[in-house]
Amino acid sequence: MSVTVAGGLDAVRAEPDAIRLAGAVLDRTAAEIDESRAESSTAYWALWTVASLDAGAASLGSAQDALDSVQRTLDEAADDLRVIARRLRIAARLYEAVDALDGGLFAHLGAALGGAFGPGWHGLTKLPDALVTGEAVGLATGSPLEAVDAFSTSDPQLLDTILDGGALALLASATLLPALAGVDELLQHYFADGRPVVTPAGTDTAVPATLAPRSLTDLVDGALWRDAHEEDTAGVTAGGEIDVKFLHHADGSRSVIVDIPGTKDWSLRGFDPDVTNLASNLRAIQGVPTTYERGVLDAMQRAGVRPDDHVLLVGHSLGGMVAVEVARDAVGSGRFRVTNVVTAGSPVGNTVGSVPRSVHVLALENAEDLVPTLDGRANPATRNVLTVTADIPSHDLGTAHHLDNAYESVAEAAEHSGEPAVDYYLAGAEQYLDADSVRTERYVIKRR
């Protein structure tokens, strides 16, 4: 296949097949260099044996030194060729993705960015090369945060441009989020949201799913368990699996926790059966109802959650945004009685203010995590919205956003902070932290 990428992409011309072929050649070359390196290594040790017999032989010593130097050189060359090959593969995928996109998408984004940041905006035209140079893009790695890290080290000028424009979101989404000003049209014409298909995936009998939470950290761990075991337990493609946990108390009462994982699919596909995708992010960050949200509500109903059950929603990243939507709409309609929400690393600044005052929201944020800032707005500091930010040292932006690397620590720091507001929140959530037993039901939500 051959594509030409032009216009808004700064007249870049690329042939993905040729790029991919060059990558394969370089990979094969690296493998053959490895074999040569192994030969020189074997020879080095053979000479070592001879040299130990004849220690004074200068020619042996010089041959050994030479082989030592050759091995280092071959290692470096093979490693470098592999890195280049990887970049080439990423580049090929990127160009093919661009080719597969609706022809007007980038023009649309260009206009939106121009409108948002003025005619001096050049970020988009530089973007493809920056993605390649950064060797990490959401399309290829599944993690736009890796792309952000790569940008920040490989193209400081682009980073400055984007930071000056206030469009951190562009970096974090690798493509689209900064175009919020024009995103409605984009969502309508390109990223159709479809409707949810909810499938029961059975009771989770694994030990972590049967343990009653006793702390805020346990609540985050519960979300982590579902997030980390979606694929294994669903037996289908990852993304869209949630937990509905029934907590049974000594007095015979019960309450419910719903774990809502975050994004699993950052692809630019226009239609995507995975509800944890870019389209859901683009909607949820604006507070537009999503298929993911409707799926969560359907799953709660199918699980048998009653309108008078007290419900706590725990969401990570996109899951937190969806949790806020669910709380807003479920309580507003009287369908479910959501009393508490815990979000971890979620950009809810635009939306959390719409949650009814009867719902108490605890937003956990890592100061080193970029994602909660994507909405460009701080969370409102109201009586029912508490934001706790901790600075968890993270070696890159990806780990700064992870539940296990970062948000378990944020939760732990919060509950041991002694802050009255946190203590008050946890006291109000006590019914979710003192259960005798737990039954965890899994549901898979897909988009149709």
Place this chain on the structure above:
Amino acid sequence: MTVLDIHIFTRALSPASTGAHRVAMTAPARAAAADEVARTVARLGMQPDLLRALATRAAAAADALLWRSAGAPAFRDRVHTDAVRLRAAADTLDAALDALRRYAADLPR
């Protein structure tokens, strides 16, 4: 007697054998050393040419690629730098092989 046996034997006889002084080797030790060096030369004999061929192939792949983007020249430069490295490694290997051949030729018969 293997090379390793000879090594242990000579170490036991003469502590100087592990130092900077070249010690007189026994005839079996000379033969073992000559064999080992011959095997090493044979093993490495084709490697310099192979590395030069790999360097040429990588550079050709980079040059043949149709990819007009701001990053493409830097990409090609980098592959060519690796090709230069590989050729340098080949030259170094050639020098090592020459040294080994000299050593084998100089072994007391």
